[in-house]
Amino acid sequence: MKNLDEINKRIVELESELRTLQQEKDRLCQSKTVSYPPELSAPFEKAQQQVGDYFNKIQFNPEEANISIDGERYVLMRASSLSIDFFETILRLYEDKGSKEATKIGQNFLFDISHVIGVEDAKEFHEKLSLTDPVSKLSAGPVHFAHSGWAYVDIVESNPSPDENFYLKYKHPHSFEADAWINKGKTADFPVCIMNAGYSSGWCEQSFGVPLTSVELKCRAKGDDCCLFVMAHPQKINEHLDKDEELKDSSAPYEIPKFFERKQVEQELISSLEEKTMLLQEVHHRVKNNLQIISSLLNLQSQYFEGADSLAKFNDMRNRIKAIAMVHERFYKSDDVQHANFTEYIGSIVDLLRETFGTEIHINLNTDKVLETKVPIEKAIPCGLVINEIVTNAMKHAFTEDQKSAPTINIELELNDHRTKMVISDNGRGLPEDFDINQSDSLGLELVCSLVDQLEGSIDVKSNNGTTFVLECGRH
Structure with a gap:
């Protein structure tokens, strides 16, 4: 009986601990996860409730290697593996290109992949929560961002317009990328929160249906006082940056990431190659035509030769010219010049x-x-x-x-x-x-x-x- 009483007592204690943990989880899920301008209070308060309820459904099942939220499977990764560790590997792999070019390669890769993830996460999340208007779709983003461990979002200025005038200026306190560098006692010479910029611009791009990019202007990993970003349409972002009072005293250079910049460069190269192919085909065509003209002239001239030997030599020369003309004709008709x-x-x-x-x-x-x-x-x-x-x-x-x-x-x-x-x-x-x-x-x-x-x-x-x-x- 004593053992049974002890078991019952332990059950009560565990149930109490479970209720406490559940209450703490509920509190965390409903806690404030984003700072926003007063005019956006309504959609963000609603988003905090909806997204908080969503993350309240988290379940861990290590036996099946499964972490799920409301039936959606998630994965956990070390923050530094996607930031400082990643860049150290990139610098080793591309050391022959120099640190600046190697860093650029790493930045392009991280921005592209995180932008895609942001787009796809937003698409799935909007459907799951039945979000329809752009502002509601955007509002869910920073809350989801905080709950999934990317960063807390502090929106400083905003113009959430579904066109080229879209503008967002925001800070990321506790960015996982900046923290990864700081926790390892390292200082970067470039803004490190590339995935934060890519993911958030991808989410907002999906929400508003317009191309967007995000630039990190200040970064705690560089020694700045905050991680500061500006998000806008790629064709308008320079205009916003030039007008920003906070940047006028800053001499730090910044680069504007372009989604799939390498893909665009590749397309430009393909277009250039196609143009040069057409030009080469035209060259082959003209060479072939000129050789055919020469062959025809030789054919006409051969009519004035009576000696068989002279005529045979003319025919031999004409065949040589035709043999060269034939290959140019094939190049003209082929895609491979x-x-x-x-x-x-x-x-x-x-x-x-x-x-x-x-x-x-x-x-x-x-x-x-x-x-x-x-x-x-x-x-x-x-x-x-x-x-x-x-x-x-x-x-x-x-x-x-x-x-x-x-x-x-x-x-x-x-x-x-x-x-x-x-x-x-x-x-x-x-x-x-x-x-x-x-x-x-x-x-x-x-x-x-x-x-x-x-x-x-x-x-x-x-x-x-x-x-x-x-x-x-x-x-x-």
Whole structure:
């Protein structure tokens, strides 16, 4: 019986402690969490009641790693991990860029992520509490801010207007970011309350439906007397800062964060790239047109030549020009103005040669070993011209009238991340035993040697049951 009496007594004591804790929690949840101008008393008093009731529903369940408020799951994090510890890591990671640039990278990251969190928290909270008008939506923000451990908000001046004239000047006593630095005995050389600025501007942006940003002008972590912020439309904030009497005696520089500034810069770079791509496409188009004009002029001029040798030389020159024009035409029609589709380009040259010399000689193109189709223009044109010259030379000289087997030229392309290889072979008469491509007096083969040098490659010539040219060069 004695043990039972002791148990009952302990139950009574625990129930009393629970009531005391509940009363203390109720008191804390209903305590004043924001300072505001008198004209905003009504919406803020209502917000304190609503948000206080919301946070009064907090539940801890460590067994399930769950902290929930009114069915919404929350997480706890160390304040310094999102402030001083974060910046120390950023400074180490980007030390090669210098402390100023590294700090800027960290500030951009924290502002962007906290701005998004502020927007999304506000959106969810407004719906949960059925808040509709902008001022009520805003009023819930500072109260939620205090209950969730960000900072106490002291609104100094305000013009809560749902347009570009929105303005808010406020202080954050007990900012978790500034406290993190102060508690570690560190002094910053920049305003550290970046997440406070990002979150609050995100919440207000969602509340009023206009873009907003927030600038921390003073910071306790820097040694200032308070953490002071101005929030306004990005296009108007400089105007407010220039008029602020409190800042006129301050020589401290400030930076205006822009939400997803890196995204905007990236978009500007993309737009610039698109513009340059269009210009390059136009250049390729004009080069192609000019080369086609030259080819047409050569075609007209060839009508005045009676000698077969002169006419053949003119046709060879015209094909070289066409081979160059083809690659420019492909660049003009492609979104990629730096790389050509190698198999398509070589295929078009083969088609040109078939058209020029007819179909009596078979030209086979094998691309089974082409693993990467894109090559830069400085590789594509020389490779195309090499094939044009070697195949043209074979068409004209490799085969005899009494050729027993069908005259055939095989072109095998090999392209991967490491190298470009082209094998051009024929089943013709072969080359003289003392043949040396580097000593050849053929204009076409001289051009081949020059192009191989341009490609920084090598060429090997074999003559056995026909002739085989093997050209190899690096991938880039």
